[in-house]
Amino acid sequence: MTGRPAPEPAPVGYGLTVTRPSAAGPALAEDDLAMAYDLVFGDSVGKSYATEAYDIAELVHQRHPGAASLLDVACGSGLHLSHLRGVFDHVEGLEIAAGMRRRATDRLPGVAVHAGDMRDFRLDRTFSAVTCLFSAIGYAQSVAELRQALDCMAAHLEPGGVLVLEPWYTPDQWTPDTVHTAVARDGDRQLTGVCHSRQDGHTSIMAMHYLLGEPGTGVRYWTEEHAMTLFTDEQYRDAVREAGFGRIEWLPGWYDVRPRIVAVKA
Numbered sequence: 538m539t540g541r542p543a544p545e546p547a548p549v550g551y552g553l554t555v556t557r558p559s560a561a562g563p564a565l566a567e568d569d570l571a572m573a574y575d576l577v578f579g580d581s582v583g584k585s586y587a588t589e590a591y592d593i594a595e596l597v598h599q600r601h602p603g604a605a606s607l608l609d610v611a612c613g614s615g616l617h618l619s620h621l622r623g624v625f626d627h628v629e630g631l632e633i634a635a636g637m638r639r640r641a642t643d644r645l646p647g648v649a650v651h652a653g654d655m656r657d658f659r660l661d662r663t664f665s666a667v668t669c670l671f672s673a674i675g676y677a678q679s680v681a682e683l684r685q686a687l688d689c690m691a692a693h694l695e696p697g698g699v700l701v702l703e704p705w706y707t708p709d710q711w712t713p714d715t716v717h718t719a720v721a722r723d724g725d726r727q728l729t730g731v732c733h734s735r736q737d738g739h740t741s742i743m744a745m746h747y748l749l750g751e752p753g754t755g756v757r758y759w760t761e762e763h764a765m766t767l768f769t770d771e772q773y774r775d776a777v778r779e780a781g782f783g784r785i786e787w788l789p790g791w792y793d794v795r796p797r798i799v800a801v802k803a
């Protein structure tokens with residue numbers, strides 16, 4: 538029995554006729570996520586990692602002349618370090634995600650990129666500067682975790698050493714139920730992302746949907762959900778002060794309302 542052919546799916550929009558779940562596409566590895574991160578964020582959303590790195594060097598040297606070493610906490614794929622390594626004699630990174638670490642290590646031959654959690658790490662040395670950039674600190678899920686992370690950063694600074702911290706949004710700055718899109722390409726590799734942001738108490742949640750197409754592999758679809766805490770300015774200030782920092786300054790941000798917090802270890 539042949540039966541009747543299944544009806545054609547109704548066309549939707551511009552010639553799209555069906556949607557497929559992510560399982561229908563080729564598998565995605567952790568290294569692909571790190572590659573996609575660079576595609577979306579590497580200097581493509583109004584960011585310039587080079588400019589930020591040279592600003593950081595200036596901020597550090599103004600407050601701590603002779604600063605020679607720097608640790609980038611939650612360094613991701615090493616984009617800041619790729620510039621900072623030319624300014625400081627010695628740089629290292631710390632990163633929790635294996636795919637990001639591999640990408641950073643490939644990008645930065647000879648630079649130590651440690652596997653570690655910003656809330657609990659010990660490298661048995663100190664640095665002239667510690668950075669924690671692009672709001673990675675927002676992954677701390679509570680005030681207690683925020684303080685643990687700041688304590689760890691302070692413990693890795695020499696006296697007079699400089700902290701440069703780029704906070705996540707405060708509750709006042711966050712607008713839930715908004716949609717953002719990103720389009721990026723690198724040669725024939727093309728990516729589109731759509732993000733819906735929401736809020737659950739003091740936590741901001743970003744549901745990101747990505748489509749990545751490249752010759753030889755096809756089109757892959759995946760989603761990511763990022764939960765980041767909306768700490769207040771006071772919570773940041775208290776955590777920085779109680780970790781043993783003085784000369785705490787709020788400077789204008791590089792590209793949106795998020796400021797830069799700069800402080801000196803007493």
Ligand SMILES: C[S@@+](CC[C@H](N)C(=O)[O-])C[C@H]1O[C@@H](n2cnc3c(N)ncnc32)[C@H](O)[C@@H]1O
Pocket residue numbers: 610611612613614616617631632633634637653654655656669670671672673676
């Ligand atoms: C928004 S990215 C920023 C990466 C990099 N600092 C930059 O500016 O491109 C946040 C990074 O924080 C890392 N991360 C999240 N939680 C972490 C933790 N508890 N300890 C260390 N790294 C963490 C993520 O894996 C990711 O690479």
